[in-house]
Amino acid sequence: MSKGLFFSIFSGGILVLLFSSVFIVDERETALVLQFGQIKSVKEDPGLAFKLPFIQDVVKYDARILALDTVPTEVTPSDDRRLVVDAFARYKISDVVQFRQAVGVGGLRAAEDRLEGILNPVIREVLGSEGVTSNTILSADRAELMARITRRARTLALPLGLEVVDVKLKQTNLPEQNLAATFSRMRAEREREAADEIARGKEAAQRLRAQADRTVVELVSEATRKSEIVRGEADAETNAIFAKAFGEDPEFFDFYRSLNAYKIAFTGNNTTMVVRPDSEFFNYFKSDSGN
Amino acid sequence: MKIFKGRNLMVSNNGGPWGSDSNSGDEKDSGGTESPVNSGGQIPEIDELMKKGQEQLRLLMGGRGGKKNGSGSGSGSGSGGGGGLSRGSIGLIVLGTAALWLFTSLYTVKPEEQSVELFLGKFSAIGGPGLNFAPWPIVKAEVIPVTREQTEDIGLGGRGDSGLMLTTDENIVDIDFQVVWNINDPAKYLFNLAEPRSTIRAVSESAMREVIARSELAPILNRDRQVIADTALKLIQDTMDQYESGVNIVRLNLDKADPPLEVIDSFREVQAAEQERDNFERQADAYAYTVLAGARGEASQLLEQSEGYRAKVVNGAIGEASRFSAVLEEYKKAPDVTRKRLYIEAMEGVFGSMNKILLDDAGSGQNSNIVPYLPLNELTNSMGKKLGESN
Numbered sequence: 001m002s003k004g005l006f007f008s009i010f011s012g013g014i015l016v017l018l019f020s021s022v023f024i025v026d027e028r029e030t031a032l033v034l035q036f037g038q039i040k041s042v043k044e045d046p047g048l049a050f051k052l053p054f055i056q057d058v059v060k061y062d063a064r065i066l067a068l069d070t071v072p073t074e075v076t077p078s079d080d081r082r083l084v085v086d087a088f089a090r091y092k093i094s095d096v097v098q099f100r101q102a103v104g105v106g107g108l109r110a111a112e113d114r115l116e117g118i119l120n121p122v123i124r125e126v127l128g129s130e131g132v133t134s135n136t137i138l139s140a141d142r143a144e145l146m147a148r149i150t151r152r153a154r155t156l157a158l159p160l161g162l163e164v165v166d167v168k169l170k171q172t173n174l175p176e177q178n179l180a181a182t183f184s185r186m187r188a189e190r191e192r193e194a195a196d197e198i199a200r201g202k203e204a205a206q207r208l209r210a211q212a213d214r215t216v217v218e219l220v221s222e223a224t225r226k227s228e229i230v231r232g233e234a235d236a237e238t239n240a241i242f243a244k245a246f247g248e249d250p251e252f253f254d255f256y257r258s259l260n261a262y263k264i265a266f267t268g269n270n271t272t273m274v275v276r277p278d279s280e281f282f283n284y285f286k287s288d289s290g291n
Numbered sequence: 292m293k294i295f296k297g298r299n300l301m302v303s304n305n306g307g308p309w310g311s312d313s314n315s316g317d318e319k320d321s322g323g324t325e326s327p328v329n330s331g332g333q334i335p336e337i338d339e340l341m342k343k344g345q346e347q348l349r350l351l352m353g354g355r356g357g358k359k360n361g362s363g364s365g366s367g368s369g370s371g372g373g374g375g376l377s378r379g380s381i382g383l384i385v386l387g388t389a390a391l392w393l394f395t396s397l398y399t400v401k402p403e404e405q406s407v408e409l410f411l412g413k414f415s416a417i418g419g420p421g422l423n424f425a426p427w428p429i430v431k432a433e434v435i436p437v438t439r440e441q442t443e444d445i446g447l448g449g450r451g452d453s454g455l456m457l458t459t460d461e462n463i464v465d466i467d468f469q470v471v472w473n474i475n476d477p478a479k480y481l482f483n484l485a486e487p488r489s490t491i492r493a494v495s496e497s498a499m500r501e502v503i504a505r506s507e508l509a510p511i512l513n514r515d516r517q518v519i520a521d522t523a524l525k526l527i528q529d530t531m532d533q534y535e536s537g538v539n540i541v542r543l544n545l546d547k548a549d550p551p552l553e554v555i556d557s558f559r560e561v562q563a564a565e566q567e568r569d570n571f572e573r574q575a576d577a578y579a580y581t582v583l584a585g586a587r588g589e590a591s592q593l594l595e596q597s598e599g600y601r602a603k604v605v606n607g608a609i610g611e612a613s614r615f616s617a618v619l620e621e622y623k624k625a626p627d628v629t630r631k632r633l634y635i636e637a638m639e640g641v642f643g644s645m646n647k648i649l650l651d652d653a654g655s656g657q658n659s660n661i662v663p664y665l666p667l668n669e670l671t672n673s674m675g676k677k678l679g680e681s682n
Contacts, residue, residue, distance in 0.1 A: 182462070189462075212575075
């Protein structure tokens with residue numbers, strides 16, 4: 001009877017002993033073996049590991065990349081325009097021993113406080129440093145600034161046993177009270193643009209009209225020139241024709257043309273002529289013998 | 292008799308059927324010498340006590356089965372029979388445990404999933420879709436949706452981020468976008484990032500703000516949308532790769548890139564102004580078309596008129612010249628007569644139609660200084676009246 005009982009107690013004891021001397025380290029964890037609070041060994045590789053039962057304790061820490069978001073803070077770049085900035089950091093526990101020594105039993109929560117305490121001043125410092133204006137932050141140099149913040153934070157966080165993987169800025173916005181001013185500036189810019197558009201439209205319209213008017217004048221005047229040339233040619237041709245025809249007998253032409261002219265000039269009864277009846281026409285006016 | 296037989300039984304306890312045989316034989320040999328009533332009542336009680344004790348021991352050692360064959364067989368055969376019977380129930384228990392173990396060790400992976408197996412906490416294998424085996428408790432498996440696309444909406448007003456972002460020309464633009472992602476390396480995804488979702492969100496927001504912060508407002512609103520989406524996607528992917536997160540960014544949907552609500556009216560006004568500008572130009576074009584067509588018409592009219600003039604004048608000249616030539620021909624044949632006739636005809640016509648005042652100065656003499664009175668005004672007036680009356 002007591003033999004079986006003893007056996008079962010014994011085997012149970014063995015099991016307990018076995019279980020308390022063996023532990024599993026996951027891929028995602030790093031384990032610290034403590035003996036009465038003293039750090040005995042570090043298990044970074046995943047797998048089965050051993051410890052002394054009862055007198056040694058195992059503390060496990062997350063080995064993955066952890067996240068930390070900072071609260072938005074106002075920074076003042078060197079051009080004195082304030083910006084609301086928040087950032088997030090990605091970090092991991094790189095040295096468990098150092099981490100434990102620096103943070104104590106507070107664990108990750110304490111580490112986050114410490115890290116945030118490092119990050120906020122670093123962000124202020126880098127974004128407020130010489131030559132960094134709000135325009136620098138709002139430009140392609142932003143990546144360089146983030147790299148600077150990361151480097152700075154990394155060196156400061158190293159004593160905590162933390163490796164800062166990177167720090168990235170999220171929002172870089174204007175403070176609430178500056179928003180209204182920015183909006184009104186944006187509106188003014190748009191209004192300017194709208195006015196510009198309309199003015200340019202009017203300008204173009206006027207130019208188009210003027211061009212059209214000019215073209216009209218050009219077209220008409222050119223046509224006039226051509227028509228005058230044609231008329232001149234016509235007159236010249238006429239003269240040539242007349243000269244040729246009349247040149248055959250200039251004296252007769254003189255006579256003939258004069259007669260025609262008299263006919264046309266003195267037609268109608270609105271002409272009063274006071275004549276002495278001694279012209280050739282009146283040769284037979286006084287006597288039948290003439291003269 | 293019974294006492295002796297009882298003792299005999301006691302001594303040859305394990306004798307079995309022999310006891311009962313001798314008992315019956317004794318009865319035949321020595322019948323009724325002692326009264327069995329007195330002591331016979333006490334001794335069997337002890338006997339039974341002893342038997343019960345033995346059976347209890349046997350039960351302890353050999354199991355339940357001892358009770359049944361306790362009367363016949365010895366302890367050796369009794370324990371043997373007990374083992375044979377409990378093998379069945381133990382088998383059942385073992386089978387049940389094995390089934391339970393199998394049940395906890397087998398797991399299914401759906402087509403869009405993969406599993407990551409950890410052998411004593413150490414990464415050992417990746418399991419594909421189908422039935423997978425991870426012997427509990429030394430192998431643990433985590434099933435992760437790999438190919439299934441997951442989305443993060445950023446800038447939709449969730450978690451206090453309004454999507455308002457500052458551009459490089461210090462304008463504010465309202466950006467909403469969606470990041471679509473899946474997992475290309477489940478082991479990395481599981482082991483390297485503590486909070487993958489929130490990390491994707493934060494990285495996406497940071498990347499988009501970075502891209503916006505180096506762009507100007509106007510191109511963001513229209514022509515650079517795709518460029519911005521592509522740049523941001525690359526930036527997010529690079530950062531996630533840097534974390535070795537095993538995350539693959541599939542797409543970035545830029546849902547909205549608009550001016551903020553506070554100023555959107557002004558942007559619409561600009562659009563209206565652009566249309567008005569267009570309108571002005573169209574109207575001017577219309578004017579230009581009208582007057583140009585008019586001018587072209589006028590120009591051709593002028594040209595045609597001049598050509599008409601040419602025709603008219605030249606033809607007239609030719610006609611007149613021909614007429615003169617014809618007259619000249621005739622004149623040459625009889626110059627004197629023709630000349631006189633022409634003159635008189637012409638004069639006839641001239642004098643015939645006009646008002647005439649004949650003044651013969653024969654009376655006054657050639658050299659007289661007397662100027663005849665000629666009331667020209669009255670003459671013309673009276674003639675005018677005459678004209679008026681005649682007309």
